[in-house]
Amino acid sequence: xxxxxxxxxxxxxxxxxxxxxxxxxxxxxxxxxxxxxxxxxxxxxxxxxxxxxxxxxxxxxxxxxxxxxxxxxxxxxxxxxxxxxxxxxxxxxxxxxxxxxxxxxxxxxxxxxxxxxxxxxxxxxxxxxxxxxxxxxxxxxxxxxxxxxxxxxxxxxxxxxxxxxxxxxxxxxxxxxxxxxxxxxxxxxxxxxxxxxxxxxxxxxxxxxxxxxxxxxxxxxxxxxxxxxxxxxxxxxxxxxxxxxxxxxxxxxxxx
Ligand code: ADP
Ligand code: MG
Numbered sequence: 370x371x372x373x374x375x376x377x378x379x380x381x382x383x384x385x386x387x388x389x390x391x392x393x394x395x396x397x398x399x400x401x402x403x404x405x406x407x408x409x410x411x412x413x414x415x416x417x418x419x420x421x422x423x424x425x426x427x428x429x430x431x432x433x434x435x436x437x438x439x440x441x442x443x444x445x446x447x448x449x450x451x452x453x454x455x456x457x458x459x460x461x462x463x464x465x466x467x468x469x470x471x472x473x474x475x476x477x478x479x480x481x482x483x484x485x486x487x488x489x490x491x492x493x494x495x496x497x498x499x500x501x502x503x504x505x506x507x508x509x510x511x512x513x514x515x516x517x518x519x520x521x522x523x524x525x526x527x528x529x530x531x532x533x534x535x536x537x538x539x540x541x542x543x544x545x546x547x548x549x550x551x552x553x554x555x556x557x558x559x560x561x562x563x564x565x566x567x568x569x570x571x572x573x574x575x576x577x578x579x580x581x582x583x584x585x586x587x588x589x590x591x592x593x594x595x596x597x598x599x600x601x602x603x604x605x606x607x608x609x610x611x612x613x614x615x616x617x618x619x620x621x622x623x624x625x
Contacts (some may be wrong), residue, residue: 370393370433370522371396371420371431371432371433371522371554371556372433373419373429373430373432374559375485376390376392376393376395376430376431377390377391377393377426377427377429378390378419378427378468379391380465387578388411389412389579389580390415390416390580392429393579393580394580395582399521400552401554402554402556402568402570403555403556403557403571403572403573404566404572404573404588405558405559405576406562406609406613407556407576407577407580407583407613408510408575408576408577408613409560410578411576411578411580411616412575412579412580413526413558413580415490416606417447417526419431420438421441421443421447421524422440422442422445423447424440427537428432433445443518443520443524444518444520445520445522445523446510446515446516446522446523446524447467447497447524447530448511448523448526449528451508452499454499456498456499457499458498459496459498460494460496460498460499460502460513461495461499463476463510463511463514464485464510464514465538466514467514467515467517467531468481468482477534482513484497485513485516485517486513488518489510489512490568491509494506503536505532507570509540510527511528511541511545512544516551519551520551522554522555523556524555524556525556525558527539527558528557529564530559530560530561541564541567541568543552545568548592562606562613563597566602566606566609567592567596567597568591570587571586572585572605574609574612574616577616584612585610586605586609587613588605590602591625607615
């Protein structure tokens with residue numbers, strides 16, 4: 370469903386250029402939850418921006434459902450680490466924003482927003498502003514704002530990293546429910562090995578720049594109940610940790 374083929378991404382600044390990706394290819398199937406993990410600065414956010422249509426590759430091709438991606442598409446939801454909520458709009462206003470483009474009438478909009486507020490358990494925050502919300506509530510609003518557009522693909526860039534441990538766990542559970550209910554394909558960048566194993570049906574470990582796929586771990590038990598406490602979960606986190614630490618050692622040798 371999502372594919373990028375032979376993509377180069379080069380940032381050019383004045384006289385210097387940085388090659389973040391060189392002939393990079395990736396395929397993500399419909400319904401998959403792909404977890405991306407890799408050394409800091411290796412290009413994870415850049416990859417999401419490219420898939421979102423915000424940063425076209427310098428060379429190569431990105432396709433979603435067989436169509437070239439050359440600009441952001443309405444069916445792709447992009448959730449950033451810092452939530453990207455507008456502080457001058459209420460929760461309702463933030464969620465309504467995307468609907469303007471869809472041309473629904475006021476009553477349809479109202480129903481859609483209320484259903485999502487209910488599903489995400491933030492009905493009581495409807496008239497509040499972002500600075501009156503907890504981190505977890507802001508993250509739920511950011512999710513609602515994306516879901517209201519009926520996406521088929523969600524890109525998430527370290528979405529839970531600034532949440533406390535308990536809130537993060539409840540957001541992870543919520544994401545699993547939402548993925549199921551809305552039949553979403555998800556690409557999740559995370560720096561947490563546990564999170565990658567808990568949520569990703571496939572886990573990709575990236576190398577430092579130019580980023581390549583250092584290893585790929587199939588993780589079909591992701592999202593199943595009781596997985597976090599199981600022996601298999603522990604083994605999978607060990608596999609990811611080993612691959613990741615090889616990358617960090619390689620990077621430190623380059624840095625020396
Ligand atoms: P990650 O998300 O894995 O931490 P990024 O995708 O943000 O990494 O960045 C990858 C590399 O590209 C980094 O070395 C970063 O400094 C560089 N980079 C990111 N954005 C730009 C930009 N707009 N101009 C120049 N270099 C950039
Ligand atoms: Mg990043």
